[in-house]
Amino acid sequence: MTEIAVKLKKETNGKASVKLSPKDYKGKVDPDWCPGCGDFGLLNAVQKACSELAILPSEMLVVSGIGCSSNFPGYFNAYGMHTLHGRTLPVATGAKLANHELTVIAVGGDGDGYGIGGNHFLHTARRNVNITYLVMNNQIYGLTTGQVSPTSSIGFKTKSTPHGNIIPPINPITLAIMAGATFVARGFTSDGKNLVELIKQAILHKGFALIDVFSPCVTYNKVNTHEFFKQRTVYLEDEDHDPTDWKAACEKAMVWDDEIYIGLFLQNRERKSLEDLEPVLEEGGPLAFRPLGLNEDQAASVLKNMM
């Protein structure tokens, strides 16, 4: 982002008629993903969504775990944390609570989020902390050269399931709904236009927003390819789906055959986010920038209680 643009944005108190371009969100290095990887599609979509929402890169924090897709923060111009395998969500939660003025986006893969990080996934959804979680779901472990993942289909042959997977996949959509997530959507990296819109809605949503994004692995998953999804994806919007109807959302999420739904399954605007419910954040700005230590009254009161 140009310094002029920053200045303009600041002068308009953030309400920017400033033109930001997706290029302003380009990171220091180019992605080293395999040519054709679905993750490029998500990276482009996030850059476009952020530019359209005019979020300053310096006011964003992108947090990831480990895996091909978790290399994302390095390719994106914003504050970033490239953390431990499966720990994206608690790290993102801690950062968001410490500075709730940051726009926090968590990114990672299906193994990172639904496998090793599964417990955090449930509880982050339940906490309804105001972060956007983008899962690049390729139904395979790519960086470790092709093993079964929590979202791999039954029968899927991988290096660790040479005779075919016998365990049914997790359904991230119903799981997130049951755990209490207030924004649950599914996207597809080859459908950039709709993905950008979904990401914008997710960022603007006040609460935990999951977008499970089909992001095909061109090297290790020869079944769930770009073409596989192109032939099957159907927009929920075209089906008159009501995102406030959680039962309908679950029913639609369970469909996995010739038709697979993408779009916004569920949105609950009623429930407050964790930050809005937390009395400590009511006033005083981000915790991270508040004065440290105890004032005289606090110190006296603490001591008195021990006497």
Added chain:
Amino acid sequence: MSLAKFDIAIVVGGAAGQGVATPGNILTKLFARRGLNSYAYNAFQSIIRGGHCLLTFRVSEQEVFTHGDKFDILITLNQDTMNRHLKHMRPGTWVIYNSDSITPGEADDGVHFCKMPVKELSNNNRNKLIQNTAAIAAVLGIMNLELEAFEEIVKAQFKRKGQEVVDANLGVARAAYQHAQDNYPSFEAEVPFGAKPLGIWNGNTAIAIGAAAAGVKFYCAYPMSPSTGILHWIAQNARELGIMVRQVEDEIGVITMAIGAAHAGCRTMCATSGGGFALMTEGVGAAGMMEIPLVIVDVQRSGPSTGVPTKTEQGDLWQVLGASQGDFPRFIVAPRDAVDSFNTIPMLFNLVDKYQCPSIVLSDQLIAEGNFTFDPDEIDMHPNIDRGELITEPSETNGYMRYKITESGISPRALPGLEGRIHVVSTDEHQEDGVLISDEYTHPHKRQAMMEKRQRKMIGVEKEIEPPKLEGPEDSNVTLIGWGSTYGVIHEAIEQLSDEGITANHLHIKWIVPFHGEVVSDILSRCNKTIIVENNYSGLFHRYMRSETGLTVDSHIRKYDGEPFMPHHIVDGVKEILEKETETFVPVHEIIV
């Protein structure tokens, strides 16, 4: 009981659920207000109702470090306590029992059996806890102390339960007090007053308050004995003090959430015990690699595995030494008692902010849940706060290097949210600007430079922290070496040894990493007989000290039965070692709880 050295132990025994802790807390409060020092150790089990709990409350006009070696007044809340502990009572001690439900046993001549007809004294009150109020009043009667202070505590304590309950407890207190004065032998000497009222806390509370004073704004934990008291205190005080508290789904979530909060700029602490720490270990290395300041508290309990959850041990040393893969700077410190726990926290936050790395505090059940009195005037609630090279201002130009290579190894740290300071921190190895060097083109020279940059921080910090000192006369017969929570019991053992004509000095180690190897070597080279005292089986600290100094010691005193050392255990050990050249002395704990 001579006036010159007022020092007695009041012991309360019963089942969990019988309210053993309450009389202990009330007695602590009464004597602390009188200005007397005390320490209370509660030996309890991992059970909510039943079992056997024994609270030893020692009060003295001198500084108290441990619960001591003897029982002076035993309050038996059930028959089991009478059966278990009457044998520990010596002539001139008191045993208070509810004669409606407890039969006294056989004891040494001269033990004062104090029969307390609780039904009669309480007008047939059917509340089973009424005997606790009667027992405290009886103790006060025996000690010829005024009842008024206790009456005030009773009123405050039972206020919520209504006037009827307050009146019933006041009634039984007065009746039991009078009964004691009329029927039991009382103290010959007067119970002294201290200079001023004292405060009461345990090591967990002290750590929590130390965190608040240090400016901690984010605390998270998963409940685990014996560390849970820290969570409870901070949660209770969070709103008033502006601290965010989160109970997280597991300890992996705890440490990684703490890392997120710390990176965003909060002073952040988390606490657990050994099992939870095991889950945290990968996070410790992550904080080391990303260079994020963090304080982690491990309140040790008896291991291995689930172990004995309510008992003490110094068994996690090598776990914290080896926590997380790879080689990275981190600090490990073991406070000696509650006041030291309090003082350690703000000091440690200044160090981790300056050196941008994780640190581990090794507390244990003994000091974490033991109740200590303290002098409120010696507690600095406004300690110095120094956040080190922290950048909180935006920059006009880009090009910020999060991991800039410097002579000190410290790279100025910018908080997310600032214009012109954008960077990515990563657990992958990275170059100065934060770009990964782990994937596409690993670069041995860059890797080496970054490794050396991080490790240079350890050189700086060692010069900043206080090296250990030898306490006591240089030319002593024996040098007792200890670390962390054994400070107090070794100190008292040395006093007892001196009464028996054996001179001993004391080398106490607080800082585990960095370790002052040269200082310790120098001290040890000037000692006579060296003995390490440890609350674990295989001498974990001895092995560590040997690895850092190349030196061994003459003998060991070790204990790993779950109960803490009592001073006489160490005295017995030293005497046996001197007489028989014993290599390792393991005392047998006499009190079965």
